[in-house]
Amino acid sequence: MNEKRGLLIGRMQPVHKGHISVIQETLKEVDELVIGIGSAEKSHTLSNPFTGGERILMLTKALREYNIDPSRYYILPLEDIACNSLWVGHVTMLTPPFCRVYSGNSLVQQLFQEANIPYTQPPLFNRTEYSGTEVRRRMLNNDNWEKLVPNSVIKVLKEINGIQRIQKLNQKEISELV
Numbered sequence: 001m002n003e004k005r006g007l008l009i010g011r012m013q014p015v016h017k018g019h020i021s022v023i024q025e026t027l028k029e030v031d032e033l034v035i036g037i038g039s040a041e042k043s044h045t046l047s048n049p050f051t052g053g054e055r056i057l058m059l060t061k062a063l064r065e066y067n068i069d070p071s072r073y074y075i076l077p078l079e080d081i082a083c084n085s086l087w088v089g090h091v092t093m094l095t096p097p098f099c100r101v102y103s104g105n106s107l108v109q110q111l112f113q114e115a116n117i118p119y120t121q122p123p124l125f126n127r128t129e130y131s132g133t134e135v136r137r138r139m140l141n142n143d144n145w146e147k148l149v150p151n152s153v154i155k156v157l158k159e160i161n162g163i164q165r166i167q168k169l170n171q172k173e174i175s176e177l178v
């Protein structure tokens with residue numbers, strides 16, 4: 001029998017505990033999960049501070065920390081393209097075959113629906129805290145961001161001087177405004 005394989009997409013700037021929960025929950029529904037790291041080519045901006053490779057490292061270590069069976073998922077970088085109408089083809093060219101997309105992003109949902117690939121909008125866990133925007137905001141302000149991300153992600157962020165990077169990007173943005 002064919003395996004039921006799903007695709008979950010997120011930018012994961014950075015990986016936080018909401019991502020881990022959604023991956024754990026989705027793995028109850030599918031045999032295998034393809035996890036696409038979105039906007040993989042983007043880095044060094046305030047909304048996308050980390051490179052595709054750094055985010056792959058964070059997610060690999062975090063899924064290992066949570067003892068998620070590595071034979072059940074694939075982690076892939078997905079670069080953006082200029083043309084939305086061609087994006088689903090671009091994604092399916094790069095990923096193992098899947099039968100359903102898991103995403104809360106309305107544009108992602110719309111593009112897959114138009115390509116006759118069904119989607120599920122997964123529930124959000126503790127969204128006031130588990131959000132990339134909130135984690136980055138706290139990183140900028142040195143405000144207790146550590147509890148929002150897995151320990152292994154804290155370790156990767158230390159290795160790559162991630163907090164320093166975000167704070168430097170912010171200073172640059174402020175100095176360009178003045």
Ligand SMILES: Nc1ncnc2c1ncn2[C@@H]1O[C@H](COP(=O)(O)OP(=O)(O)OP(=O)(O)O)[C@@H](O)[C@H]1O
Nearest residue numbers: 010011012018022103104105124125130131132133
């Ligand atoms: N708190 C959460 N609980 C469950 N799933 C989440 C949570 N936050 C994000 N996700 C999942 O991750 C996907 C988006 O990933 P993304 O990295 O953009 O997260 P984000 O926290 O919304 O980031 P940002 O605030 O930077 O836009 C969503 O489609 C959703 O399925």
Ligand SMILES: NC(=O)c1ccc[n+]([C@@H]2O[C@H](COP(=O)(O)O)[C@@H](O)[C@H]2O)c1
Nearest residue numbers: 009010011038039080081083084087105
């Ligand atoms: N044309 C495109 O390249 C295109 C279209 C729709 C979504 N995407 C990407 O899908 C990802 C969706 O993830 P988020 O839910 O984290 O925003 C983003 O990286 C977004 O840029 C890309």
